[in-house]
Amino acid sequence: MRLLIVEDDSALRTELVRQLSVEGYAVDGASDGRDGLFMASEYDYDLAIIDLGLPEIDGLSLIAQLRANGRDAPVLVLTARDAWQDKVKGLEAGADDYLTKPFHPEELRARVQALLRRAHGAAQNRLAFGPLSIDTDAKTVALEERPIELTSYEYNTLLYLALNAGKTLSKTELTEHLYAQDYDRDSNVIEVFIGRLRKKLDPDGSLTPISTLRGLGYRFNLTPNSSREP
Structure with missing residues (x-):
């Protein structure tokens, strides 16, 4: 953010x-x-x-x-x-x-x-998307109640995607919202973080939490549970 x-x-x-x-x-x-x-x-x-x-x-x-x-x-x-x-x-x-x-x-x-x-329409500090949960106060992530260790940049990338679930976000938009003005916007770091998140959150490829839309960007696919209030 x-x-x-x-x-x-x-x-x-x-x-x-x-x-x-x-x-x-x-x-x-x-x-x-x-x-x-x-x-x-x-x-x-x-x-x-x-x-x-x-x-x-x-x-x-x-x-x-x-x-x-x-x-x-x-x-x-x-x-x-x-x-x-x-x-x-x-x-x-x-x-x-x-x-x-x-x-x-x-x-x-x-x-x-x-x-x-x-x-972003989330009244509670715990966001739940199917088996995935994000605690925005503790800045922790769990999958099926099992803690997933993320770096701060990985966590920030995941949180922004999740808060905009269903929307297609370009790499430029992600970079502008996640990193300060002097950040190298020509780098491929977003792609690296997305790749790491997929490996950590979906090692067997069954969940598909993040899709790549060629030429457009990335989309978080999981649907928020009822614990995320409007």
Whole structure:
């Protein structure tokens, strides 16, 4: 998942990028609202974290412009303001949730995960697709209740495919959502990860969780169980 952080406090922005990168997200940062608007217009982010007190373009105006431009990725507002009126204004501008500074890293992590799940129609932290289950909190995968060991990149690739089950995703789209701006987009690393996932999840070829559509990309074929709520 690819995240955008728009925060003018350089120390906080750097720390947020570090924390979320450790969690396995691809994270880009912007220091003011103008840069944030440009980046959000150029790239297709899965979630944006936006401070309200931004220079150039304030956070409320930035969110409103993103929504007016058709950008519907979830937005988590960061605010140092305790007044409930400011939080209401953020939500009315198009934000989906907010955090009041200072906040604990665990709370940020939980809110980001919840927003990403809800954006893909998954209300719970455990996603089940037939015999395959994914725990998005623990970042673990099991097949027939047997743990499957995946690298962080393999897990991120699988999760994005699963959250978009039934959709055909191009290699370019996968790369843009899974890796940061400076990633080598000409590499064949996505193909490598897909190959590894097939070997680990479907060693005998009976499940076929991921299909390759020549010239188009990849599709996750498993149907979500009832535990994945709309």
